Amino acid sequence: MNIDIADDKLLSRKKPTFAINQPLQAYLKKYNRESKISVSYDDLLRFQGAVTVYDKNDDDTLWVRCYYPDHEREHIDRDLKHIYDILHSDGRDQSLEFLSVDAVDYCTFGNTKPFRIKIRNILNDGHTYFYVKKADSSRVYGLELEHLLSPHRINFLVSNDTLIEEHIAGIPGDEFIEDYLEACDHQERTQIAKEFVKFNERCLIRLLGDMRAYNYVIIPTHDFDRVSYAIRAIDFDQQCYEGRMKVYRPQFFKENVPMVMNVADCLKNESIEQYKKEERALIAKRLINTQSRYKALIKCMRADNISETAKLKQLKRELHNYTGDIKFKTCRTMGSVLNTALEFIRRNYSAE
Incomplete structure (x- = not known):
């Protein structure tokens, strides 16, 4: 996982509200x-x-x-x-x-x-x-996609x-980084690193942006011999709005540098790639299991306007360069871009 961080102008100053059609x-x-x-x-x-x-x-x-x-x-x-x-x-x-x-x-x-x-x-x-x-329609799409494609309802x-x-209960990411991360033992830090890699991949695949540390929570679960952790988004305002691909990758926000450094300290590159593949495969399975409802949602989204033309063109270009999938070039809305990204995952990581 790269340790490069995003600049302060990564996000637009203010995202407009899009009416529900x-x-x-x-x-x-x-x-x-x-x-x-x-x-x-x-x-x-x-x-x-x-x-x-x-x-x-x-x-x-x-x-x-x-x-x-x-x-x-x-x-x-x-x-x-x-x-x-x-x-x-x-x-x-x-x-x-x-x-x-x-x-x-x-x-x-x-x-x-x-x-x-x-x-x-x-x-x-x-x-x-x-x-x-x-x-706001983009926020509603974000919430519904979280329900369908994440491990959480x-x-x-x-x-x-x-x-x-x-309300989504948990420790805010910025608070966890400041008050809890350093006190975790090696096993716990390794598990947190794994979850951050999977969370980072999940946000990119479903184009959920702006996951700075205060926009997600860390959820500790106490087992009989250890504490396990999950990372969960709590803000869905930036669903498919921005044009830069980095916005959809939590690793590139400066607020998440301690989490990225923890990944670098605890995981080898081979493990990072394995966890990314696992998350892609899980999303492919969820797509198949929720196919009817997902198709109904993406049909609405493909016909909706939830971004700006310049941002749409930029994201299409960057995702095409990242995946090599030429289908991104023909997308006319952010909903089409998201559908193309998810279909790319389904084709390449589904067991079917």
């Missing part, structure tokens, strides 16, 4: 991703005031806690609890009396600017989160121009 809306309805909710992203923007949220070290988290007028808070709380019930249960509101909205936080950093909702179960004092965002809902995402 009718074919994608029909897809979401067919696969139960659409729901009617009574509070929208724009409704939550009408907060009356906010205070800064600090972490355990008293550092600014770039989140602010929002407060709403008394005459609006009651119905906002009720509607947010209803959303939680739809997301995690049957939506019949039978458990609403046992739920409490403990916080509505707003992120002031990045393109997405989500709201983070903290829901507490008053019976056992357990809590969880979900996020309310502005609906993900739960989300779309209602008109509002997107609801479940």
